[in-house]
Each structure stands twice: as C-alpha cells, then as structure tokens.
Amino acid sequence: MKTIFSTIALFSVVLFATSCTEDMEYKDSKVSSVNQLYEPTDGKEVVLQSSASASLFFEWESAKAEDSGAPLYEVVFDKEGGDFSKPIYKVLSDNGGSLSYATISHKTLNKVGAAAGLNSGETGTLVWTVMASRGLNSVMAKESKKLTITRLVGFEEIPAQLYLTGSATEGGMDASKAVACASPEKDKFEVFTKLEGGKTYKLVDRAAEGAKVFYINGNKIMEGEGETTVEKTGVYRIEMDFSIASVTVREVSKMEFYFCPSGAATFELPYVGNGVFCGQDKIEFKQEGWGRDQRYKFLMTYADGSIQYWGTKNTTDSNPGAATPEDPYFYIMETPDNQWDQKWKLNNEFDGAADGHNPGAITKISVIFNVENYTHKVELAN
Incomplete structure (x- = not known):
C-alpha cells in the first residue's frame, strides 16, 4: 500500500511540474501601434532655453x-526626411516609459x-514619432510629425571648474599650474590675470593632462582643440558665460584706492599676480x-578709458573693528559710479596724518580676485 501511495504522489508532482512549465512559458505579447500623435x-517651432526647467510636452x-x-513608449527622433530605421535619438516617456506622454x-x-x-x-527641422513595445x-x-528647433548658443554640459593654461599665462605650459577662474554666478566664470602678448592660451576644465579644452574665438567660447592670443602683454579681465557661449x-590699465572724502583716487594698487592687486x-x-x-572704495580703469567702481558687497556704515580679513565685511563687488555709496571705513590705526591717530602710518591694501567671494585686505606696512 505504501508503494502505491508513493507512486501516485510522484506522478502528481511530475504532472504539476509539467503543467507549471507549460503555463509559465514566456510568450511575447503583441502590441498595437500608436494611431495618433497629439503634441507638439x-x-x-521652438527656440530652446538654457533654464533647467524649460521643457516641451x-x-x-x-x-x-x-x-x-502596459506598453513601453519611446519618443524617437530622426533627421528631416529620415524613416526612423536608424533613429538619431530616443527618449523614454514619463514614469520610466509607462505613460503616453513625455x-x-x-x-x-x-x-x-x-x-x-x-x-x-x-535652426533645423527634425521628425519625431513614438515606438510602443511589449516584451x-x-x-x-x-504617423510622424516635424519639429523645428533652434539649438542653444551655449553648452549642454557646463564645466564645474575652469582654468587658463598655455604659454601666455602666469602658469605657463605646466598644466598643474593652470590659472583658476572664479565663478561669481551659475554658468559664468571670470578671471583677472596677466597674459603675454603674441603667446597662446586655452581654457580647460581641470588643472591636469587630459582635460576638456575650450578656446576663445572673437566674442564666443568654442569647444575643442584651439588656442587664443592677445596682441599685447597686460592684465586682463576675462568674463565667460557658458550658458550663451x-x-x-578687457585689459585693465590700473586699480586704485579711492578716498571718498577727496572724491578721487589717491594711490595705485599694481597687479602682483595670481589675481591680486596690491x-x-x-x-x-x-x-x-x-x-x-x-x-x-576702489576704482578700476580699463585700457579703453572706461571705469568701474568696486565697493562693499555687504552694506555697512561702520568700520571693521576686530573683523579678520576673511570676514564678509571685506567682500567687494561692482558698484555704481558715485562718490559715497557702498563704501567701507578704515580703522583709526590707518590714519597716518600728522594729526591723525597713527602719524606716519603706511597702509598696505590688497584686492583679491582669486577667490569665490572677491575680497580685500587692509594691514599696516610699517
């Protein structure tokens, strides 16, 4: 009797396994085509914008x-006149491809x-359609539709950092000594630096070999192997906006200490290198x-004769007291052309007049453009 039950049990297991194998066999499901494209x-015609939130439905x-x-959807693109047999780009629909929109x-x-x-x-015209799939x-x-776009003038990928390197730069050909640019705003870079006339420089995204390379062509930033020159040796302010390339x-002819009570610049701060005027x-x-x-405050004069005032970034009407040079009190920014607004006050120890608090005192001032927050430092030189 035990043998009969064992035989029946074994037969049942084999039958169940066979049945499961047949039921669980994978079969691709057919899917219908999309009959109609609604939007766009x-x-x-779309002029593309650099904003992170800009999109097309x-x-x-x-x-x-x-x-x-649920079918899986992809929006498929091709060149105008293409038949999508070799699409140039595919984008999954929203929610990982499960929704009928993107x-x-x-x-x-x-x-x-x-x-x-x-x-x-x-500006150019593309064609687009939708591919539906299941398994x-x-x-x-x-059907397919045409879409005309005007590409961004700027770059798709903005470098996180930017440097100048080359024979014209302060760091020369040594990539590890490339001159770092500041980034005062998103997608923008700026540098105050000395360039040698007739020699070349380029922009790189890191101070090392194998970096991505950019170069300046007129008033545009270009990507790829290329180099730029300036006609004459001088100190230059280079402002770059990668969102619009x-x-x-501009050549900086001088930076000066501007004394508000006199309404004039009283002494010059020569450029000493590495983005510093002192x-x-x-x-x-x-x-x-x-x-x-x-x-x-400070007064910058460009080679073309135009001027730019630099004053406090954090409005204040007091002297710094015991504030250290790293304090935001000393941060600087471009300010309007006037005598009194957005100024700082010196501590009494820097009054070197004969009847002042510290007769004969010599004050040393450094304006520093090689940091994220442009700043300046005031100290006694004697």
Missing part, C-alpha cells in the same frame, strides 16, 4: 497590448539637435566738523 503639433494616443499589460527638457532636445548635425545656435515586440506609430576680454601709501583721514572721515 506638426511643424511646431509630447503626447500621443495610447497603444494596446495583447495581454492587457516631458522632454530643452537641454535634451539640444542634444537631439546636435545628433542631427545642427551647430550651436543653428520583445515593438511597433512604430502610424559668450566672452568679454599697493601701499600713507592715508590721511579728513577732518570734518563731526570727526575724521575715513570712507573708501
């Missing part, structure tokens, strides 16, 4: 799967334009009926 409308009629499951960022569309052969800032089965939509190069002189506070006036 055929022939829509794509929507289409849902496909149907034989097993009632929110595609302008930065992604900029990459699509690049894949289509459009240059930076160039290994996929089918293209029954633009650059401004000078020293005797400062004589001005005697007024209410006390001694010690207000100051």
